[in-house]
Amino acid sequence: MLDSPKTLPKVVSRSDWLIARRALLETEKRLTRERDALNEERRRLPMVRIDKHYVFEGPEAKTSLLDLFDGRRQLIVYHFMFDPDWEKACPGCTGFVEDLPRMKGLHERDTSFALISRAPQAKLRDYAQTMGWDIPLYSSFGSDFNYDFHATTDEKVAPSEYNYRSRADHIANNEAWFADGEHHGISVFLREGDEIFHTYSTYARGVEPLVPVLHYLDMTPLGRQGA
Numbered sequence: 001m002l003d004s005p006k007t008l009p010k011v012v013s014r015s016d017w018l019i020a021r022r023a024l025l026e027t028e029k030r031l032t033r034e035r036d037a038l039n040e041e042r043r044r045l046p047m048v049r050i051d052k053h054y055v056f057e058g059p060e061a062k063t064s065l066l067d068l069f070d071g072r073r074q075l076i077v078y079h080f081m082f083d084p085d086w087e088k089a090c091p092g093c094t095g096f097v098e099d100l101p102r103m104k105g106l107h108e109r110d111t112s113f114a115l116i117s118r119a120p121q122a123k124l125r126d127y128a129q130t131m132g133w134d135i136p137l138y139s140s141f142g143s144d145f146n147y148d149f150h151a152t153t154d155e156k157v158a159p160s161e162y163n164y165r166s167r168a169d170h171i172a173n174n175e176a177w178f179a180d181g182e183h184h185g186i187s188v189f190l191r192e193g194d195e196i197f198h199t200y201s202t203y204a205r206g207v208e209p210l211v212p213v214l215h216y217l218d219m220t221p222l223g224r225q226g227a
Contacts, residue, residue: 047199052148054143056143066196076188077186082118093184096211115135163203186203
């Protein structure tokens with residue numbers, strides 16, 4: 001995350017401020033064009049057919065990955081960090097859920113959203129009740145899902161990879177916290193009939209575009225303040 005600036009902006013006249021602001025606007029426009037190009041490149045990524053049958057424990061019953069589409073063509077999954085041995089979920093992931101927008105706009109565009117964690121359903125249900133959430137959380141406990149999509153790394157279970165880097169890479173880069181354990185991320189799936197395809201996954205700071213509070217803070221002079 002980005003730290004707050006050590007000094008405040010200097011005080012200038014309104015006319016000088018407008019000169020600086022117009023110069024920044026050109027940079028913002030360039031970034032917007034680059035972001036549009038990036039999104040287009042992302043949409044052109046090839047996809048992988050999902051042949052494994054994943055089953056999750058939902059609040060009411062067992063649910064398949066296909067069920068999570070809820071009849072829609074696209075599915076966005078947030079990998080919610082909650083180790084089965086933890087008493088509470090990751091604070092950052094908790095904040096992510098607290099700031100989730102209404103999903104109506106996604107649903108109107110043929111897209112569903114789901115939160116999946118490795119913690120058992122009973123623990124997820126208790127946590128959701130404590131937090132006052134009405135959005136369902138699904139448990140992948142006992143399945144390969146978290147390991148296959150690199151939301152959990154454990155060399156005893158599968159070769160460890162997070163954010164497309166190996167365990168050795170993370171240790172060499174002094175990022176040991178990425179080498180083992182639970183991680184957050186986003187995975188995207190597309191449905192063609194009953195066939196499911198994995199189209200995209202992103203991790204670490206790649207999830208930031210889905211965290212509204214960070215973008216609000218990025219517009220302020222004090223920035224993210226350690227968030």
